[in-house]
Amino acid sequence: MSLLTSIPATTDKMPSGAVAKGERRRELAVFLRSRRERIRPDEVGFALGGRRRTPGLRREEVAQLAGVGVTWYTWLEQGRDINVSAQVLEAIARTLRLDRLERNHLYTLAGISLGPARSDCAALPDSIQRMLDAVSPYPAIVLNARYDVLAFNDAYCKVIVDIGSVPLEERNILWLIFVSQDWRCSFVETETMRMHMVAGYRAALADHLGEPEWQDLTDRLLASSPEFARLWEQYEVAAPSNKIKLLDHPKLGLLRVEPANLWLTQLGQHRAIVYTAVDAATEEKFRILMDS
Template sequence: MSDHRSEQQAQRRELGAFLRSRRERITPDQVGLPLSARRRTPGLRREELALLAGISATWYTYLEQGRDIRASDQVLGALATALRLDPQERGHLFRLAGQPLVDAPGAPEPLAPEAAAVPLLLQPHPAYVIGGTYDVLSHNQAADDLFPHLIGTEDRPPNFLRWVFLEPAARDVLVDWEPEARGLLARLRTLAGRHPGEPRYTRLIDELTAASPEVRSWWPRYDVQVRHGGRKRLRRPERGVVEYAYTAFHLAERPDQTLVVYAEV
């Protein structure tokens, strides 16, 4: 057996061991799966992880067993999201699989300073600017009060899709959560269709699919919808349910970026 083939086999075994170690550290309750008294192995079962990543359980088993199969960067990205890998672990996964890390997080979507200032000028009306993937690129204090826990990190801005599907407070704030969430996902489908294969969309879709059972159920339905104005019922602390009218304005230079302004009805 050639040295090259031996190295490839060793790398496949290392890939399988790495996947297994990361699968075993995730508990079912972390991904919304019911606990079972009959569960004998730590972490997720192979079938459960395959379901979260949207791939065949048999195919995933072959990958973990170190068989001679090749995973695409889309499959690796879905596995990395389902396994909740950090950037270093994600890079390690791609290297073990022999794939370049083409789906690494990029720089935040740029927003012109003039557009960023508009929500601040509209205070006390809640207002924000969102990008194509629903990153909140600029917002005022009134919007912050209206949508609690809509926060970002140093390297990632707040995102409305993550807030609606992954933040528990959203289901209390949005009185009509399900139709609002379905419409939001349909609008993401429309925008993603204009940017096929673009990493910032595939990353977000992979993340939401792995973490939200509603997204896993609704995304395959291919519902589409354009961004628009309308009305929302929002639950406010000490005030109860308040109805708002909101209007969406697309920025002339960046049509995927939208200014949204709210007013009480």
């Protein structure tokens, strides 16, 4: 049961905007604390001596380095509804040594836009399916920001998972990887891939806090997969990767592929992923499988 559906019927319903804002403040609080705790005091000029109740920097040390008031920063990390400027966020981002994606995540959670809002589109034009079919024998799919599978080609079904046989409500890559047993092949570096996907989902979630569909998926994953829950608690954020992957297919053996992420800009946060062959052996195995 999601957090939103568990609210008693007698409770006054909050406006969706207020719910999203509250969720962002809570996420911001957790994110700041997790980034603060990963920095060793001696890395930024503070002595290691003295009794420390938590790992990493203290709140007052972050405030000092960022040039903000201790009370103000404490309120920020507690998720209170306070005014935050881009200038102060930039100082905090530098102090916490955030990379580009983490910095963008910080701005999103704080409700400060870094650019024009992105549109979304639920329906895919027929040209997208034709594109996926045209890249065969390479496996290809289209995902939205929540990792829902919106389109796929036959090669993806034969190499990775037969999406056509998966119930519509389970056509989500996170669900398939962490809960389902339907994969036709296994990623050799499964742990690394799972960590990166959870981090990517966490980053995307910042734009959709308070939305029932996202909350429901998160709740179901946490309830169904201890591994997802463990990685979720690490609070990492990441962008899609083009790193070469090794797949171990039950019929084809080892496959070396490189995912190409093609952003479908007119469709907002949708992207096509084409798994291209890295070497001639993988290319030949793809063609053999599609001809069989």
